[in-house]
Structures are given as C-alpha cells and as structure tokens.
Amino acid sequence: MNPFDRMYEGTPPWEIDRPQGAIASVASAIRGRVLDVGCGTGENTLLLASRGCSVVGVDAARAAIAAAMRKGAARGLSAQFAVHDALNVSSLGGTFDAVIDSGFFHTLSNDARADYANELAEVMATGATLYLLCFSELEPEWGGPRRVTEAELRATFTRPFFVESVEPARYETRDGGAHAHLARIVFIGAPIALPS
Secondary structure, eight states: OOOOOOOOOSSOOOOSSSSHHHTTTTTGGGEEEEEEETTTTTHHHHHHHHTTEEEEEESOHHHHHHHHHHHHHTTTTTOOOEEEEEEGGGGGGGGGEEEEESSSGGGHHHHHHHHHHHHHHHEEEEEEEEEEEEEEESSOOOOOOOOOOOHHHHHSSOTTTTEEEEEEEEEETOOOOEEEEEEEEEEEEEEOOOOO
16 A cells, blocks of 8 residues: 555645645646646646646545545546556656646655656656745754755756746645745756757
C-alpha cells in the first residue's frame, strides 16, 4: 500500500475541502490543458475545470483519486483523474499548457527533484508555466514535509526552465497552515541548434 493511502484512511491535514488559496489566486492566469501533480482529492483540479481548463489530476494514492472522481461527478465537472506516478508523467502522453504542484515537490528527495524536473520538461509545452506551492524554510521544524529554500527551487529548475518568481505564500492545512513559497516557473524549451 502506498504510504499516502494510509493517510487517506482518515483525513490528511492537507485536505481542506477547498482549493489552496495560493492556487486559487493564480487560477485566472491558467488556461488550456493542465496537469495537477499530486492532486489529492482534486480540489485544485476541479477549480480549474470549473474555469474551462482541460485538467488531468494524478496522484499515487488510490483513495485520493477515488474521492476526487466522486467530487467531480457530484459537482458535474469534467476532469480526468488517474492513479499515476508523478515521477513518470511523460507516460501520460501529450503536452500541457500549465502544471500545478500543490504540495508534491516538498515530498521529494534531492535525487528525485532532478528526475521530476526532467519529467516535467517532457510534458510541458514551450511557454507553459509550472505553479509550484511548497513548504518554505521559514516554517519551524515540527515534522511534516521537507522545507524548501528559494535557492533549492532555482537550482532544480535551471535551463530549460526559467524561474519567473518565488513569492511568500501560505500552504493551508486543517491546523492552520505553513509558511510556503509559490513559484512560477516557465518552460522555455530546449536550446535551438543554429546551422553552422
């Protein structure tokens, strides 16, 4: 059983029954085909679907995906949900105009971060934006996910990415929340080889 499935035997602290405020604050800028990595029970996915986006939400936790599908059906919203490995999103096929990561990146080991960036580079259209919400180093060490510095974000998302901005944000939880970063990271594409 996936460790996150165990968390969904109850109500995980990150399940707040609404979209993350930081993601809702950028929703009007998001259009087209969208990938929601680590979508949980789908609140961010369904917000974007309600705004006309074609959204694919993936999560490794079967219980979370089942709940997301029920929510989508109950709300009459069309979104695709799949139990899927976020470190293998290139197998989904196609490209995306935007990617949402609300609380996935801060679960990754240092080694997995590079793999994740490489996978995203495979599925993001040139000019696509990754909106990444993660715990920041300002959050006191009390347990929970890893803390991420702005420098770590910038070191992970180097060319073919461009880190447009990293802003202070709040990652909302049932207990109130945590200091976070909201990063906007643009996929600028691979360098073009010029003829000699």
